[in-house]
Amino acid sequence: MRVGVLGTGRVAAVLGTRWAARGHAIVFGSRNPTGEKARQLVERAGGGATVGTLHDAVATAEVVLLATPYGAAPDLLASVGDLGDRVLIDCSNPLKPDLSGLVVEGGLSAAERIAGWARGGRVVKAFNVASTATMAQPLYDGQAASMFYCGDDRDAKTLVRQLIADLDFEPVDAGPLRCASYLESLAMLYIHLAVREGWGSHCAFRMMRRDPPPK
């Protein structure tokens, strides 16, 4: 797939690099595409990954990963223009600065607000409930960490499911986009466990299922 990755930070680097290694065509989008950080990222990513402006990363993409801080989203989405039919993956967690909770505006999740700011685009929430350590290696003793995703467009979710599976996560369809608030709350639980309860970043959620016992 042709994936535009907006941002060159921690999430952008790990997901973009791993997708490039799996044969996806990656264009990173940066505010400073000629800077040293962007150059080093492209070199590290290999696989023909390139870097350009935020517009460049969107232009040729089928799928766009928004890997910038949540607070950057309104201006960024206004500046890149109409996303047309592209899939927009929102991995953001709208955290309060002291990590004490989520910023909730108008009773909407960050994903729903992003869907409102984006012109065009089919928004899928994904990749918000894992640390970058788990994104780099989702297998725990051979068992895949779960990656929840939700959205309203079936075809968009199929593409995102594939991108999740390509990184060795177990994709879990969490329903329509209105369920994004559940994923954002789950991320808050993760951050609480990792930061306040001492679990650190090498831990992950896994959904399990079994057949019910016969009646």
Ligand SMILES: NC(=O)c1ccc[n+]([C@@H]2O[C@H](COP(=O)([O-])OP(=O)(O)OC[C@H]3O[C@@H](n4cnc5c(N)ncnc54)[C@H](OP(=O)(O)O)[C@@H]3O)[C@@H](O)[C@H]2O)c1
């Ligand atoms: N870190 C995690 O463990 C983790 C896990 C799950 C989800 N997330 C979510 O993933 C997103 C990215 O997190 P991160 O940890 O990768 O952040 P990060 O390391 O701070 O990187 C964010 C990148 O976004 C770009 N950026 C920053 N401000 C911008 C602006 N005003 N306009 C346009 N681009 C801007 C920058 O790239 P350029 O300087 O190249 O433009 C920067 O490198 C956040 O929404 C976060 O909640 C993070």
